[in-house]
Amino acid sequence: MDLATVIGIVMGFALILMAIMLGGDLGMFINVPSLLIVLGGTVAAMFIKHKMSDVFGSVGVAMKAFLVKPQNPEHTIGQLIDMANIARKDGILALEKVKSEDAFLQGAVNHCVDGADPEFLESVLRKDLEYLASRHGKGVAIWEGIGETAPAFGMIGTLIGLVQMLATMDDPSSIGPAMAVALLTTLYGSIFANVIAIPLAVKLTMYSQEEQVVREIIIDGMIGIQKGVNPRMLQEALKAALPPSQRDAD
Template sequence: MDLATLIGMLGAFGIIIAAIVTGGDALVFINVPSLLIVLGGTVMAVLIKFPLSHFLGAFKVALKAFIHKTENPDELIREGVALANVARKEGVLGLENQEISNEFLKRGIQFCVDGHEPEFVRSMLNKDINLTIERHERGQAIFKALGDMAPAMGMIGTLIGLVQMLSNMDDPKQIGPAMAVALLTTLYGAIIANAFALPIADKLAHRTMEERLNKNLILEAINGIQEGINPRVMEELLKTYLPPSKRDLVDEKEAA
């Protein structure tokens, strides 16, 4: 569970709700026509832009913002170096019975054990990386579209409310409900965009960056194993994927 995402989202909605409740009657902020315009209009507009399967799949991708656990690169480095040591002593076939926790690394090692050429292995793993990133970016694009369309639908609702208000100026009882639609649609659109859709899109972009880094690190390790690079040299190479402040920590953990 990503506590930052959960705390941030609950905190944002909690602060908004607290401001509404402490400021007076909270029921005045509930308006069904405004919700229909913003929620329904936003979803329908985004469906125009993307296929239905991509739209529904984006919510599965969005779970990575809440429950995805990214592996530490230093753990991947230690595992890669350990496998390189085994391959140096026993040959590549000695990796066949090794326990490997990361599925992407496990797949790459299996390619090596099966005797595929380094060019083939790199090509297959690169294709895996690119397709994974493409799926993630598709989910990001849908949430960015939601973030873009919600305020736009809020503005449309505002215009609808203003037209209704101006067309009923002779009836004071109609002015209040029309003005509520005008203002609340803008509020709903801003909340959906800035407290939900756009933050989720940015968190998914961060997850994509982390996954790309880890998979490129693994690809480098597998390539080093196939080329027979000295494990110590490979470790130094893989540590370039870490920030300078974390590189010494890998050595300390190995020593421990």
């Protein structure tokens, strides 16, 4: 579990609640029409922008920001170098005994054992990488869209509340509820966008990039193994994907 995501969201809402409680009653900030305008309007806009299945799937995509398995490029490089040593000593077919929890790496190994040439192997793996980036991009786009749309519907709710307030200025009792809708919709839209949607989109983008880097390492490593590149030279080449501070860890 990514504790940073959990801590960030909890801390964000805690600070907002603290500010509310210090300045008044929490009940003052609860308004059902305002919530319906922001949440309902945002969901409606997402249905217009994206396929319904993608919108419903965005909930599962968001969970990856909480439950994602961290990528470890150094571990992947270590696996590839071990395989390079095996292939150099016993031949490519010896990799048939190698098993990996990484489905992408295991698939690449299987292609090598089945006799795929380097050009075909690279083509297949890069297509897989492109499809992965495309799938991730859809999920990120939905949460980015939510981050853009929620404040917009907050503003729509504000305009509705202002119209209602101006239309009933002769009735003082109606000014308060109309003003609450006007202000709280903007508040809800801003909170939903800036505490949830936009941070989740950024976190999902970061995790997607990390996974793509690891897959790039796997592609370069497996092609090097197939071509018989010296394991030490291959290790130095693959370490280029690591930050400079981690390259000399060995």
